[in-house]
Amino acid sequence: MALLTLSNIHKTFEKGTVNENRVLQGLDLEIEQGDFISVIGGNGAGKSTLMNSIAGVLTIDEGDIFLEGQSIKKLSVDERSKDISRVFQDPRMGTATNLTIEENMAIAYRRGKKRSFFKKSVTEAEREIFKAALIDLGLGLENRMKTDANFLSGGQRQALTLAMATLVRPKVLLLDEHTAALDPKTSDMVMNLTRKIVEEQELTTLMITHNMEHAIEYGNRLVMLYHGKIVVDVKGDEKKNLTVAELMDLFHKNSGQVLNDDALVFG
Ligand SMILES: Nc1ncnc2c1ncn2[C@@H]1O[C@H](COP(=O)(O)OP(=O)(O)OP(=O)(O)O)[C@@H](O)[C@H]1O
Ligand SMILES: [Mg+2]
The missing domain is CATH 3.40.50.300 (P-loop containing nucleotide triphosphate hydrolases)
Known part of the structure; x- marks a missing residue:
């Protein structure tokens, strides 16, 4: 089974107007x-x-999308x-430019984990995970985790x-x-x-x-x-x-x- 199946996808913008634009017309992938x-x-x-x-x-408008x-x-x-x-x-x-690198990462990390989403501070355990991901980028951002994203x-x-x-x-x-x-x-x-x-x-x-x-x-x-x-x-x-x-x-x-x-x- 394919991981993601796009089956007969149709999408038309501004249907029924002079600007009607049939963008996807039965796409399969x-x-x-x-x-x-x-x-x-x-x-x-x-x-x-x-x-x-x-x-x-x-x-x-038509068709279906299947994940697993x-x-x-x-x-x-x-x-x-x-x-x-x-x-x-x-x-x-x-x-988010007004948030620090680690705060941005916390939002991404907590996505789909509803309960901890609104907790403000980044925990030590989270910080370690974020740091490892930043080290992996090889840009030295692991040393700037409290810098606003704005400055990047x-x-x-x-x-x-x-x-x-x-x-x-x-x-x-x-x-x-x-x-x-x-x-x-x-x-x-x-x-x-x-x-x-x-x-x-x-x-x-x-x-x-x-x-x-x-x-x-x-x-x-x-x-x-x-x-x-x-x-x-x-x-x-x-x-x-x-x-x-x-x-x-x-x-x-x-x-x-x-x-x-x-x-x-x-x-
Ligand atoms: N939300 C929308 N409302 C109305 N028309 C739209 C909308 N989004 C896209 N379109 C139109 O649908 C067509 C396809 O747009 P799309 O953004 O998918 O193209 P694209 O292949 O990504 O192009 P590009 O290489 O320029 O990014 C275009 O004519 C565009 O103007
Ligand atoms: Mg595009």
């Missing part, structure tokens, strides 16, 4: 335990809509967040958000262009951390990226969306040996469209 999937596609292809549907931010065989379609974002963690593009989204750089914040998202091992990790707002060097640093954490925890991961090299380099599987449909799905050795040119050929073969590198990135 079976995600196996341990899959690390890069998701690519032009602007507006439906990548974030797909992720928001999995996280529960959006309600799907159980439908999660009717669960709220909060209910799903116990099993599904997310990191967004904007470094400001993932952390974008890259440090994304690294912290990643640590928070995986502090309690999620069943599914969703990354929506989580390095897109960073400079290339910092982006590579966060990508390497991503790979390390995903491998260590054997996380099932969906990662949206506009960076074709990253999409090819990271993960065991690559999925390309075009007008809300999966037009490329490669894994294993085929994925490992893929070049950008071959990827564009595959896209052409499966969609009937010709696309250059820029078009793939920019829509």
Whole structure:
């Protein structure tokens, strides 16, 4: 059984108006335990809509979503967040800037553990757990646990958000262009951390990226969306040996469209 199954997902925005936008039109995807999937596609292809549907931010119109065989379609974002963690593009989204690093981590750590959620102070036992996770990042943040998140750089914040998202091992990790707002060097640093954490925890991961090299380099599987449909799905050795040119050929073969590198990135 697949870990996460998306079955015949439909999502239309502004239905019945002149602006009606049929974004997902019967999308099927079976995600196996341990899959690390890069998701690519032009602007507006439906990548974030797909992720928001999995996280529960959006309600799907038709179809169903199964986690370990159980439908999660009717669960709220909060209910799903116990099993599904997310990191967004904007470094400001993932952390509360007026809270310290350890307070931010406490919120992440206590997610789904209702009773301790409102307890104010961080316990010694918690601090040890947070410290170990920060040491793992290799950025020296373990020495700044009482620093406000506000004082961290974008890259440090994304690294912290990643640590928070995986502090309690999620069943599914969703990354929506989580390095897109960073400079290339910092982006590579966060990508390497991503790979390390995903491998260590054997996380099932969906990662949206506009960076074709990253999409090819990271993960065991690559999925390309075009007008809300999966037009490329490669894994294993085929994925490992893929070049950008071959990827564009595959896209052409499966969609009937010709696309250059820029078009793939920019829509
Ligand atoms: N909440 C919403 N209300 C109305 N329209 C929306 C909403 N969210 C997304 N859309 C529209 O749905 C389409 C798909 O958007 P989506 O964000 O999924 O694209 P994407 O593939 O993530 O693109 P990008 O690469 O630009 O992030 C777009 O045309 C977008 O304008
Ligand atoms: Mg998007």
